[in-house]
Amino acid sequence: MSTVAFTPARMRASMFQRSLREHPGPAVAGLCGLLAAGWLIRYGLYGDQHTLSILAGTWVLGWIVLPLMLGGGRGRVRPSHLRLEPVGILPAAFGLLAASAVGIGPLVSLIALVSLPVHAARHGPAAVVVAGLGALLLWLIGLIGSAFALEAIGHAGGPVGAIATGVFTGTVMGVFGSVWAVAPWITELLSGAPAHIVRWLPWFPGSWPLAAATGPSGRGLLVIAGLFVLVGVFALVYLALVRRTLVTGSSWRPRRSAAASASASLTATSTASPSSAAARRVPGGWWGRGPVWAVTGRELRTWGRHPLRLQYLAFAVVYGTLLAGLPMLANVDLLVPWAGVLTALWAAAMSAGLVGLDGTALWLPFTTPGGERAEVRGRGLAWLLLVTPIAVLLTVAAVLVAPATDPLAAIAVLPAVLGAGATVPVWVALLRVRPVPDPRHPTSADNPTDIISVLVASGAGLLTAAIPMALIIWGPDDLRWLAPVLGLAAGAAAWFGGLWLGDDRLANRSAEVLTAAGRRTRAPEAAIPLKWDADWYRENRATAWALVLLMAGWIPVVPQGLMVLVFDIGGGWIVASHFAGSARTGVAVAMVALGGAMLLTGLVLWGRRPQPVPAAT
Amino acid sequence: MDGIDLTVRAGTFHGIVGPNGAGKSTTIGMAVGLVVPDAGEITILGHDAVRDRAGARAVTGVLPDGLDLPERLTGAELLRYSAGLRGLSRAAAAERVTELIEVLGLTKAAATPLADCSTGNRKKVGLAQALLHAPRLLVLDEPFEAVDPVSAASIRRVLRRFVDSGGTVVLSTHSMMLVEQSCDDVTVIHQGRVVAAGTVAEVAGGIPLEDRFVELVGAETSGTDGLAWLVR
Numbered sequence: 001m002s003t004v005a006f007t008p009a010r011m012r013a014s015m016f017q018r019s020l021r022e023h024p025g026p027a028v029a030g031l032c033g034l035l036a037a038g039w040l041i042r043y044g045l046y047g048d049q050h051t052l053s054i055l056a057g058t059w060v061l062g063w064i065v066l067p068l069m070l071g072g073g074r075g076r077v078r079p080s081h082l083r084l085e086p087v088g089i090l091p092a093a094f095g096l097l098a099a100s101a102v103g104i105g106p107l108v109s110l111i112a113l114v115s116l117p118v119h120a121a122r123h124g125p126a127a128v129v130v131a132g133l134g135a136l137l138l139w140l141i142g143l144i145g146s147a148f149a150l151e152a153i154g155h156a157g158g159p160v161g162a163i164a165t166g167v168f169t170g171t172v173m174g175v176f177g178s179v180w181a182v183a184p185w186i187t188e189l190l191s192g193a194p195a196h197i198v199r200w201l202p203w204f205p206g207s208w209p210l211a212a213a214t215g216p217s218g219r220g221l222l223v224i225a226g227l228f229v230l231v232g233v234f235a236l237v238y239l240a241l242v243r244r245t246l247v248t249g250s251s252w253r254p255r256r257s258a259a260a261s262a263s264a265s266l267t268a269t270s271t272a273s274p275s276s277a278a279a280r281r282v283p284g285g286w287w288g289r290g291p292v293w294a295v296t297g298r299e300l301r302t303w304g305r306h307p308l309r310l311q312y313l314a315f316a317v318v319y320g321t322l323l324a325g326l327p328m329l330a331n332v333d334l335l336v337p338w339a340g341v342l343t344a345l346w347a348a349a350m351s352a353g354l355v356g357l358d359g360t361a362l363w364l365p366f367t368t369p370g371g372e373r374a375e376v377r378g379r380g381l382a383w384l385l386l387v388t389p390i391a392v393l394l395t396v397a398a399v400l401v402a403p404a405t406d407p408l409a410a411i412a413v414l415p416a417v418l419g420a421g422a423t424v425p426v427w428v429a430l431l432r433v434r435p436v437p438d439p440r441h442p443t444s445a446d447n448p449t450d451i452i453s454v455l456v457a458s459g460a461g462l463l464t465a466a467i468p469m470a471l472i473i474w475g476p477d478d479l480r481w482l483a484p485v486l487g488l489a490a491g492a493a494a495w496f497g498g499l500w501l502g503d504d505r506l507a508n509r510s511a512e513v514l515t516a517a518g519r520r521t522r523a524p525e526a527a528i529p530l531k532w533d534a535d536w537y538r539e540n541r542a543t544a545w546a547l548v549l550l551m552a553g554w555i556p557v558v559p560q561g562l563m564v565l566v567f568d569i570g571g572g573w574i575v576a577s578h579f580a581g582s583a584r585t586g587v588a589v590a591m592v593a594l595g596g597a598m599l600l601t602g603l604v605l606w607g608r609r610p611q612p613v614p615a616a617t
Numbered sequence: 618m619d620g621i622d623l624t625v626r627a628g629t630f631h632g633i634v635g636p637n638g639a640g641k642s643t644t645i646g647m648a649v650g651l652v653v654p655d656a657g658e659i660t661i662l663g664h665d666a667v668r669d670r671a672g673a674r675a676v677t678g679v680l681p682d683g684l685d686l687p688e689r690l691t692g693a694e695l696l697r698y699s700a701g702l703r704g705l706s707r708a709a710a711a712e713r714v715t716e717l718i719e720v721l722g723l724t725k726a727a728a729t730p731l732a733d734c735s736t737g738n739r740k741k742v743g744l745a746q747a748l749l750h751a752p753r754l755l756v757l758d759e760p761f762e763a764v765d766p767v768s769a770a771s772i773r774r775v776l777r778r779f780v781d782s783g784g785t786v787v788l789s790t791h792s793m794m795l796v797e798q799s800c801d802d803v804t805v806i807h808q809g810r811v812v813a814a815g816t817v818a819e820v821a822g823g824i825p826l827e828d829r830f831v832e833l834v835g836a837e838t839s840g841t842d843g844l845a846w847l848v849r
Contacts, residue, residue: 283693283696283697283711283714283715283718283727284691284693284694284695284696284697284698284714284727285693285694285697287697287698287700287701287710288701289701289706289707290701290704291701291702291703291704293701294697294698294699294700294701294702295698295701295702297697297698297701298687298690298694298698301689301690301694302687302689302690305689306689358685358687358688359684359685359688360684360685361684361685361686361688363651363679363681363684364686364687364698364699364702364746365702366650366651367649367650367674367677367679368674368699368702368703369670369671369672369674369675369703370671371674371702374702439685439688440685440688440731440732441732510650511650511651511652511653512653514651518684
């Protein structure tokens with residue numbers, strides 16, 4: 001293998017070093033991974049063989065899948081990078097795999113799989129060697145599988161890959177979120193895998209290294225040979241992918257059958273009379289009337305086809321359902337009716353970066369009379385049409401599953417969360433535009449949503465939901481039935497509030513939004529002086545007010561409001577503690593509302609701050 | 618931009634030319650409201666483009682360069698979406714979309730997601746959406762980039778018919794041949810300022826337009842020096 005084959009590994013090493021210098025994320029992830037690997041090695045020393053096999057196999061599976069949603073695609077050396085280089089297919093594939101081996105994931109995984117020979121040590125030195133070889137082969141399967149998944153699924157997996165990724169992430173997050181309910185099951189697994197699982201383990205490659213080390217030598221040879229075959233198959237498939245990319249310029253990307261669609265849609269002719277029957281068969285299919293429905297139609301089609309949107313939706317549904325349903329394992333069905341609410345809440349949070357996914361496609365409504373208003377309303381309406389049926393269905397199903405649990409609170413909160421979830425994320429997405437590098441072919445590693453956007457979008461839903469919840473918790477019992485009506489009213493108010501904010505953003509800053517959507521690198525930030533500068537504050541009153549509100553808004557929300565409501569704290573400077581009973585509660589709720597309004601106003605003013613003039617291009 | 622002053626006569630085919638980074642796309646962006654000028658006035662067919670945005674947009678069709686499209690829609694769906702944004706009735710949308718697909722040779726692109734369309738087909742779909750609402754002013758940024766010669770010829774004929782019927786076309790291009798063949802007037806922009814404007818013949822001043830253009834903007838390098846290792 002020529003030294004050229006190692007060039008990708010050197011490139012990757014340079015990228016990796018730079019990413020370690022620039023961001024703390026990889027180092028933190030590495031530390032967490034090392035802790036987990038250390039725990040696995042310790043478990044290997046004392047734990048059950050079958051459970052260790054399951055954990056090791058799951059680790060490798062997670063290594064293959066997790067980078068798809070955690071941004072593992074960034075900073076990689078990809079086959080397309082070598083397309084114009086005079087490198088053969090075999091050296092290129094070898095070099096790319098060598099490059100894939102440079103990073104935190106491969107290193108931590110290698111350490112974690114040391115747990116297998118450590119466990120085999122109790123069977124003698126020969127078992128350690130066999131288990132070590134098996135662990136190495138398992139590591140190679142993870143390495144090649146991860147490289148393949150990032151290239152094939154991350155770039156071209158289409159809707160199925162996107163939904164699978166969303167389901168996997170939602171499951172992992174849902175299990176972690178309900179760990180208190182799942183813990184007894186995990187404890188049982190750690191003390192020894194149940195017999196019905198052990199029966200199926202021979203079919204699971206994760207169990208093969210230890211099976212080879214601890215079983216009869218003939219079977220061990222067979223199992224190791226099986227691992228070699230698996231590595232070979234993975235390598236051949238990866239080689240085919242690299243070959244395809246180097247030869248044709250792309251990994252496989254399923255395209256819609258143009259001819260089939262064309263014959264179905266291009267049936268109307270230029271002389272067709274505008275009858276309703278003909279109108280139904282015109283190119284482009286059915287579209288509603290007017291600008292708002294035009295945007296709604298575009299959004300609904302995009303939701304059905306965009307891999308990242310599908311991934312987000314699948315994540316929201318699975319995560320919401322598991323958070324509500326998994327506690328049933330511990331015989332807790334209190335959360336079950338909330339499946340729809342939680343799904344809507346996560347769907348809203350995951351929608352807080354959608355504008356960034358579309359790149360600069362916003363120019364079309366921006367060059368149309370009234371296009372900005374239609375854009376905001378159409379996006380909100382499409383979200384509502386998409387999420388409402390799912391949330392309602394989940395709520396109804398949950399009520400049927402847990403008939404003993406009172407669903408009134410969930411039913412009251414659902415319209416509030418839906419109303420806020422439809423339009424507030426649109427405003428957030430317009431306020432904090434994070435464009436993806438390539439809107440035409442995004443990867444599942446591209447995530448334009450940032451934590452602030454998620455917090456604001458989900459916070460708006462929680463704040464709106466607090467209104468009907470307040471009536472249910474603190475209101476008179478004979479008025480509790482009004483909570484769903486109040487939830488509906490709160491949802492409608494949040495809907496219109498989101499519309500107002502979105503309209504305001506686009507009416508005043510549409511060119512800025514478009515510029516941000518087209519900026520593939522980090523936007524320059526307006527510099528805020530770190531020491532007192534009277535001139536700056538005089539010239540930037542709105543920005544100064546935004547800073548004051550964003551800093552001070554938390555005081556009424558947290559110590560004056562939530563701490564009183566949740567922990568019942570008191571003190572001289574806590575306003576609510578000078579009152580008693582419902583007056584105390586009312587003051588605390590008013591404080592939360594006041595702080596929320598301050599933070600919201602601060603965000604609006606912050607969004608309007610003057611931007612530095614970008615350098616001419 | 619540096620205090621640009623540009624007038625386009627209604628009912629003409631007007632070319633804007635300039636070197637890379639001269640400010641052509643920024644000028645076009647300001648005219649159609651995608652870029653906000655620091656100061657000044659823009660009037661489009663009697664509408665104040667800053668204060669009466671809706672009026673100016675209603676009479677303008679735009680094809681920007683380098684901006685994304687709703688990539689998950691097919692070409693035909695983009696046109697239907699655009700028709701909806703413009704408030705066209707379903708019947709009018711159906712008729713116009715079908716005819717534009719036929720005239721511009723978009724049958725295949727009409728059924729293909731835009732993310733998978735070639736640059737030339739994306740340009741043609743973009744041009745179709747700009748024409749869809751029968752504007753009186755067409756503002757086109759590099760409309761013929763990557764478009765095949767046969768399609769380019771038919772598009773030029775469509776645009777000429779549009780101008781002959783009283784419409785106005787403003788396009789930016791790097792092709793001096795296109796300006797000489799198709800445009801009535803031309804404006805040369807350099808470093809954010811208009812350095813020459815008038816009819817094509819006036820600006821050319823009796824020599825080929827390309828030579829005149831190089832004279833006006835000045836060549837940064839002659840291309841005759843250096844690179845000895847290449848031309849040994």
